[in-house]
Amino acid sequence: MIPAGFDYHAPNSVADAIKLLGDLGPDARLLAGGHSLLPMMKLRFAQPAHLIDLGRIAELRGIAQVGDAIHIGAMTTEHELLHSALLAEKLPLLVDGAGWIADPQVRYKGTIGGDISHGDPGNDHPALMLALDASFVLRGPKGERVLKADGYFLGLYSTQLEDGEILAQIRIPIPAAGSGWSYQKLKRKTGDFATAATAVLLQMSGGKVAKVNIALTNAGPTALKARAAEDSLLGKPIDEASLGEAARLAMGICEPTPDQRGDAEYKLAMTGEMTRRALQAAHARAKS
């Protein structure tokens, strides 16, 4: 399996990459880790006339704390997320999530920006970004704009990224001290996409839920924020009754697609179960 022919460009700066995107037009695609795009090109699901490789752009890499937030360059790899001491301390949910993605070889190449941009509902970062209240820095010919992850994912292979723009950076506020977190992912084998998965970030106060984010992977055409489930938990303890209600409400927003991983009913039930487990695990980690 070999992709159809294309021209290859390897700019050294974001400015050059944006210029190339503008000059080459809609037949050009950005190449990050290539582990979603190249398989699609090999199968001829995608046949771009030009690839603009972001691999040589140093300014798109790196993880740093800036005030109360963590800034992550879009070309930072899963492997780098997984081995970052800063993230282990400040954003353990992201490290946990990255560890569930694909396999070691894919994690050396696959990038957080590529995973967010690809728009496959099976990608894990979109739900993690929703749970973490992330924002995305997009750069294009008209300058820079910053969009919230909540609302960014529009549907299958569709996000708010516009033609000519590049996702340059991900910004994530550091969760309050004592926050609990968990990513629960059911998959058939190592390296597989989720049959169902749920990301939770939870703050407790006096034994009651003070703040909670719940986001679902592969339960619909794009990552979903389980807002009704979140609302149902506020001000309540985490117990059998509140967990059951949250799982039921999370399942209520799902439209899973049947595939080799299961029929819709099974996937729905598993989304409920992953939501329950993620809430329990996050609760066990949260300080009251």
Next chain:
Amino acid sequence: MANTHQVSFKLNGKAVEVSVEPRELLIHTLREKLAHTGPHIGCETSHCGACTVDMDGMSVKSCTVLTVQCAGSELLTVEGLEQGGVLHALQQAFHEEHGLQCGYCTPGMITRAYRLLKENPNPTEQDIRYGIAGNLCRCTGYQNIVKAVQSAARKLASTPASA
């Protein structure tokens, strides 16, 4: 052809230069242009790991890397592990522990295990299983593969110079 690129990189320590179309995958360059047939083609869909090579300190599936992406890189294949007629500790351990049956997955397994031990010289069994999860063995000989990696880790720890 107009749309060809001259790409230079280091392969097992030697400088090489190839002329490729952008769409050429690294596995084909290695096997067909550079006669390095250690990396195998298994699935071609980034699942099996038979094509694993080491690129700038990363294990990568060479069926999903464009050769043009390798300009300036340092690549290592299973052919580069033997030094002066002496097998690498991993190669020796796969032999001694019977870490292979048909041998098809073996070059990818060994190349992946090489990077794993560089990053974690003293892995637990769980670390090894997680670390080689991107390499499938159709003969399903995982138990002996894990034993071979453990054995090589012990050997390398006692003779750090050979690492």
